[in-house]
Amino acid sequence: MSNTNHIPREEGIDHSLSLMREGYMYISNRRHSFNSDIFETRLLGKKAICIGGKEAAEVFYDTEKFKRKDAAPNRAVQTLFGKNGVQSLDGKIHKHRKAMFMSIMSADGLKKLTDTAKKQWALAVDKWQQMDRVILYEEAQEMMCRTACEWAGVPIQEDDVKRLTKDLAAMFESPAAVGPAHWSGRQARNRTEKWAGELIDKVRNGKVNSPVDTALHRFTWHRDPEGHLLDTKTAAVEVINILRPIVAISIFINFTVLALHHYPDEKKKLKAGDEKYARMFVQEVRRFYPFFPFVAALAKKDFTWNGYKFEEGTLTLLDLYGTNHDPEIWDNPSLFRPDRFADWEGGPFSFIPQGGGDYLMGHRCAGEWVTIEVMKVSLDYLANKIDYDVPDQDLSFSMVKMPSIPHSKVVIQNVKKRI
Numbered sequence: 001m002s003n004t005n006h007i008p009r010e011e012g013i014d015h016s017l018s019l020m021r022e023g024y025m026y027i028s029n030r031r032h033s034f035n036s037d038i039f040e041t042r043l044l045g046k047k048a049i050c051i052g053g054k055e056a057a058e059v060f061y062d063t064e065k066f067k068r069k070d071a072a073p074n075r076a077v078q079t080l081f082g083k084n085g086v087q088s089l090d091g092k093i094h095k096h097r098k099a100m101f102m103s104i105m106s107a108d109g110l111k112k113l114t115d116t117a118k119k120q121w122a123l124a125v126d127k128w129q130q131m132d133r134v135i136l137y138e139e140a141q142e143m144m145c146r147t148a149c150e151w152a153g154v155p156i157q158e159d160d161v162k163r164l165t166k167d168l169a170a171m172f173e174s175p176a177a178v179g180p181a182h183w184s185g186r187q188a189r190n191r192t193e194k195w196a197g198e199l200i201d202k203v204r205n206g207k208v209n210s211p212v213d214t215a216l217h218r219f220t221w222h223r224d225p226e227g228h229l230l231d232t233k234t235a236a237v238e239v240i241n242i243l244r245p246i247v248a249i250s251i252f253i254n255f256t257v258l259a260l261h262h263y264p265d266e267k268k269k270l271k272a273g274d275e276k277y278a279r280m281f282v283q284e285v286r287r288f289y290p291f292f293p294f295v296a297a298l299a300k301k302d303f304t305w306n307g308y309k310f311e312e313g314t315l316t317l318l319d320l321y322g323t324n325h326d327p328e329i330w331d332n333p334s335l336f337r338p339d340r341f342a343d344w345e346g347g348p349f350s351f352i353p354q355g356g357g358d359y360l361m362g363h364r365c366a367g368e369w370v371t372i373e374v375m376k377v378s379l380d381y382l383a384n385k386i387d388y389d390v391p392d393q394d395l396s397f398s399m400v401k402m403p404s405i406p407h408s409k410v411v412i413q414n415v416k417k418r419i
């Protein structure tokens, strides 16, 4: 008798279209219908195994079993990630590069970031008070671009802010897009890598001064395990790996406004200075709303997990959205309830909006603390420091388009600073 379990299989030649049609729910729908946290399918012409849930996340982040090199689809490499960045590395080289990222995430570094974010929020609010309507998604992107550049030590001329904001946003808006929207993401990446590469060369030639302890300085002078500086292009990809995702926090800022609007009772609980509830609220926004649907890796070798056989090289997708809504982990997952985080002890594999596992040894998001801190600053502004109206608009959001943002991009009016 065989000791292996049969992996339920979705019949058919290819299911990439179903993935595009069902978006964030693609893996969850099949986990539900197969009544299994694992199933096999075919995506982009290849066999793929999809897994979800806490145990699945645990095995996915086992670096003895999975690797990242060549796992990401080319369309994501050409737009979202860039080539030879930390996302594509494994083993010792990954750990060394990741340490470079984590070195700027110190308590001191995060304090400088929150001070910068507060300053940029204050400036933005001054501007928004003069505007008839504020399209929050666009305004928040620009505010985040300014925050990111200042924090990362990247000098930027006022005339270039809008272009850079648009380019950084195009990189995370375009990986799953088709046609011109996708190609503009590729062009944005090429343009931004060129600009960031020139900047790094200028720092190396002493023509631009980069303050110590900033990402620009650290990444420019980072040495690989053999003692070599990163080549200019790779250093540029890594600097963009700081700037781009900070701009992407604008998506969570949009969802924060949505949550405040749709759950006024939760808003009432957000008293100025109540750090604990603010953090719970932020965590629930990150759990509840769609952002990254899944992450991809390749089986590093043949192995068996829970009786299921994985063959070396098999593309494997971990369901992030579905794990954050898994009824085995979350009580009433479809309710927005920040208090579920009051005494959260779920560990590193259950709550995975930005990946799971360990920061240094694995691929968990390097900017998770950055995201939480910037969201807390933003929430404090939105709930305690300003008043605004949310006029009638289409606040619905797609569960198919990735990344999802409310259709109206969240319009607010009559923004006023509270005295």
Ligand code: HEM
Binding pocket: 086, 087, 088, 098, 101, 241, 242, 243, 245, 246, 248, 249, 250, 252, 291, 292, 295, 320, 353, 354, 355, 356, 362, 363, 364, 365, 366, 367, 368, 370, 371
């Ligand atoms: C805006 C909200 C964000 C979301 C939803 C998000 C989500 C993610 C996800 C899902 C991963 C992949 C995890 C994996 O491969 O297992 C990741 C990786 C990463 N993120 Fe984020 N992220 C966000 C913000 C940030 C910020 C603000 C930064 C930097 C300041 C950042 C930097 C990175 C880096 C460098 C990686 C690659 C880590 C590695 O491969 O070891 N992210 N993020």
